[in-house]
Amino acid sequence: MKEAMSSALLTDHYELTMLRAALAGGGARRRAVFEVFARHLPQGRRYGVVAGTGRVLDALEAFRFGDAELEFLRESRVADERTLEYLASYRFGGDVYGYREGECYFPGSPIMVVEGTFADAVLLETVILSTLNHDSAVASAASRMVHAAGSRPIIEMGSRRTHEIAAVAAARAAYLSGFASTSNLMAGSRYGVPTAGTAAHAFTLLHDSEYEAFQAQLDSLGRDTTLLVDTYDVAKAVRTAVELAGPELGAVRIDSGDLGAAAGEVRQMLDALGATSTRIVVTGDLDEYAIAALAAAPVDGYGVGTSVVTGSGAPTAAMVYKLVAREDASGALAPVAKKSVGKPSRGGRKNAYRALESGTAVAELVTTAPDAPAPRGARPLLHPLVLSGEIVGREPLSEARARHRSSTAELPRLSHHLSPGDPAIPTVFT
Known part of the structure; x- marks a missing residue:
């Protein structure tokens, strides 16, 4: 182009x-x-x-x-x-x-x-x-992350951690090395990189309750959306999410804490509630080492920001x-x-x-x-x-x-x- x-x-x-x-x-x-x-x-x-x-x-x-x-x-x-x-x-x-x-x-x-x-x-x-x-x-850092992730997809989401123009180039380079998608819309428009996005904690905090926030997102985006479940209490949020979306809920995202332990607990809850096909996406200062450490955790995908756009050091x-x-x-x-x-x-x-x-x-x-x-x-x-x-x-x-x-x-x-x-x-x- x-x-x-x-x-x-x-x-x-x-x-x-x-x-x-x-x-x-x-x-x-x-x-x-x-x-x-x-x-x-x-x-x-x-x-x-x-x-x-x-x-x-x-x-x-x-x-x-x-x-x-x-x-x-x-x-x-x-x-x-x-x-x-x-x-x-x-x-x-x-x-x-x-x-x-x-x-x-x-x-x-x-x-x-x-x-x-x-x-x-x-x-x-x-x-x-x-x-x-x-x-x-x-691309070199992204390649290491992709190999650490195995078959699990990675979303590039580092635009807010680098220069605005570098963010577009970084999204392109990460996709070249095997990332599944990017949050950067300019990279989608200019280079055809698939784009993806969930919601931030600000969306939950905007509403009077987590219930109202989840309902609004589901009403707008449908059951296949990804709900962020760690704004307040993770266990309560998971129950609320499945109550509203049913077992067809697309995914939940965990952005803080011990991601491996939290993913295990959330998987157990989802399965117990019948949401056995609901995916778990984890984000939060991930790099290739953190991704490798989560290999045994019940994680279905990752979101990586700072580490990939800065070449992971x-x-x-x-x-x-x-x-x-x-x-x-x-x-x-x-x-x-x-x-x-x-x-x-x-x-x-x-x-x-x-x-x-x-x-x-x-x-x-x-x-x-x-x-x-x-x-x-x-x-x-x-x-x-x-x-x-x-x-x-x-x-x-x-x-x-x-x-x-x-x-x-x-x-x-x-x-x-x-x-x-x-x-x-x-x-x-x-």
């Missing part, structure tokens, strides 16, 4: 500084290859999930400097007239290759490769990184955007690499493959040999997203969601352990 506004100023000042100097110095038109990769996974995590690629393509398509953007750059003296002239007609004309959304990644994986002139590619660093870092962090995927090759004096692409202490990079345009044995991933194979054939038993990970400036890699969110299921299914079992550990498979550079 196209962005409604220009994304050109979703960038850092220093990118315009480099462009200005490169135009003046003559290096702007040199061919260059930039690469997005993560030097490491969040501490103890065993895999990451690529998310945000579709949003990167939307942002790239909207990366245009109109009159308002150019006037701002002129008035703030960020750009001189030569740079403004270049920006006025800017259209990314290069190529982008990348891991498809939903794919798992590991330290050093060349998640996205941007090829073009230096001027073309350098401007995209911040908008690419801000999108991939946020969305991949959310890892709010960024720590991805970087580095120049790995540039045109030399002979016109050939020459590898370049940083030697900074603690922040090295590997030079050269790369290809990447997932090595499999009997359907199970055993290694991430990364090669700088441009014409090398794909290793036997491995599948390619880099796919064309943009060719000569034309977007070719858009896909429905449903495809990314399906890809994530297949990508995680081929990982070794230990990948899904919540205890701290090393990356599930090694990244091997050849």
Whole structure:
């Protein structure tokens, strides 16, 4: 889906500084290859999930400097007239290759490769990184939660715990990783993510009694609605709920206390009252560890907010955007690499493959040999997203969601352990 506004100023000042100097110095038109990769996974995590690629393509398509953007750059003296002239007609004309959304990644994986002139590619660093870092962090956390939940669905409900625009992206990323729905209506409208919502304690407190509150909700939404039962006394609320709705009551939600113990007690009450098909949904500061701890409890679904939109303690995927090759004096692409202490990079345009044995991933194979054939038993990970400036890699969110299921299914079992550990498979550079 196209962005409604220009994304050109979703960038850092220093990118315009480099462009200005490169135009003046003559290096702007040199061919260059930039690469997005993560030097490491969040501490103890065993895999990451690529998310945000579709949003990167939307942002790239909207990366245009109109009159308002150019006037701002002129008035703030960020750009001189030569740079403004270049920006006025800017259209990314290069190529982008990348891991498809939903794919798992590991330290050093060349998640996205941007090829073009230096001027073309350098401007995209911040908008690419801000999108991939946020969305991949959310998707990686969401994936762990989905595996902890097993077959039980999870509702994403973290909009009130993050920036309003980030909330929409987070809902998309969580759904990509297997969440069943979101409370965020913009995510439903923009990306087709299924939406769901119950009621807050405020609705119960609005009424003179819990009885009146439940009756009003049932009258409006029908028996399949979900009633919040922990505003006052849980046992009394459950009895009232079944009295009003009958055994066809859709679900009850518990939002506080010892959720495992409360779910057990509520299940017993519901069954005793004949509401054996009424579901129990639990919410309240859940993360993957809390969800795993509730595996034996009679819970039918979860609602997760703060933890998923903040990456469950890892709010960024720590991805970087580095120049790995540039045109030399002979016109050939020459590898370049940083030697900074603690922040090295590997030079050269790369290809990447997932090595499999009997359907199970055993290694991430990364090669700088441009014409090398794909290793036997491995599948390619880099796919064309943009060719000569034309977007070719858009896909429905449903495809990314399906890809994530297949990508995680081929990982070794230990990948899904919540205890701290090393990356599930090694990244091997050849």
